Amino acid sequence: MIDTTVAGSLPKPAWLAETGKLWPQWLPAGEALAQAKRDATLLWLKLQEDAGLTVVSDGEMSRQHFVHGFLERVAGIDFAHKVEMGIRNDRYKAMVPQVVAPLALAGRVHETEARLVRAHTKRRVKFTLPGPMTIVDTVADRHYGDRVQMAFAFAELLNQEARALEADGVDIVQFDEPAFNVYMDDAADWGVRALERAAQGLRCTTAVHICYGYGIQANVDWKKTLGDEWRQYERVFPALAKSSIDQVSLECIHSHVPPDLMVLLEGKDVLVGVIDVASDAVETPEEVARTIETAARFVPRPRLVACTNCGMAPMRREVAEAKLRALVAGAALAG
C-alpha cells in the first residue's frame, strides 16, 4: 500500500482554541495552555495512527497559524503593533506583524512538540514549516525594503530550525508555499532558490506543499475566477523538478488542476491531494482510489503518496477524522 499522510494542520479541540477559524484565539493561558497544546498533540497523534496514516504529524496544535507560529519566535518582528495587509495578491486581508529590525531566531520554535511526537510514535514523523516566500507574503516589511533579501533572511532562520528538527528525530521537513501558486514568476525565479536555502544541508527527506489555500470563503471565491484549467503549477514545477527538494505536495481532488502536469515533477515523490478540505462531504474510499489511479497515470506508483489537498485547521473535528479514515481506506483500495 502507498504511504498516507496529511498536508499539515488538523482541527484544534474546542478546549484548546476557538474552532472553525484560521486565526483562532487560545482558550487556556499560561501553563494550562502549554499543557493543553501537548495534550492536543498527543490526541491527534493517536487519531492519525488509529486512522492508519503511515506518516504522522503534530497537526500544528501548538501554533495559532501556520505562518505566525514560526514568526512568534523571531526577533526583529513587532507583534504588539499588527497592521492590516492584503495577502496572496490582495485575495484577503489579515492582521499581520511587522518586521522592524534584522531577523534572528530567539530560540527553538517547535522543539517541544517535535520531541513529544517523536517520543510517542514509531511511525515516520513529518514536520511542517512555512516557506520563505509565503512568510514574506504574510508579514509587513518596515526594515528590509526588498522581498528577495527578506525571504533569504527568513530562509536562514528556517534552516536553523529545520536542522534542529532533524536532530529531534523528524523524518520529513515540509515547507508550505501556497504563495508559489500566486506569484508564479517570482516562485520560479527566486522562490525555489530561497526554499533550497531553507532546506540546505538537511539529510532527512524534504518536501514542499503548494496549494490553492485553506477552505475559507475568500479562497473558494478566488478559485471560481481561475477558469476551467488551473495551470499555475505548470510554471513552478519545472524549477522544483531541478531543485534539491525530495517531495512535492499538491492539490488534486475537486480542483481544476490538469493531472498531466504531474509529469513535470519527474524524479520527485508526489503527495497527491485525495481529500478536499473545502467541503464537509466525506470522500468515499472509491473516490479516493480513483484520484490515486488518475495520478498513477502520470507518476510512478512507488513515488506516490496519498495526502490531503491542504491543511484541515478550520474544519469540524469529526469531519476531519472521517476524512482521514477515508484517505487510508482509499489508499488500501488502490493498492
Ligand code: ZN
Ligand atoms: Zn495548503
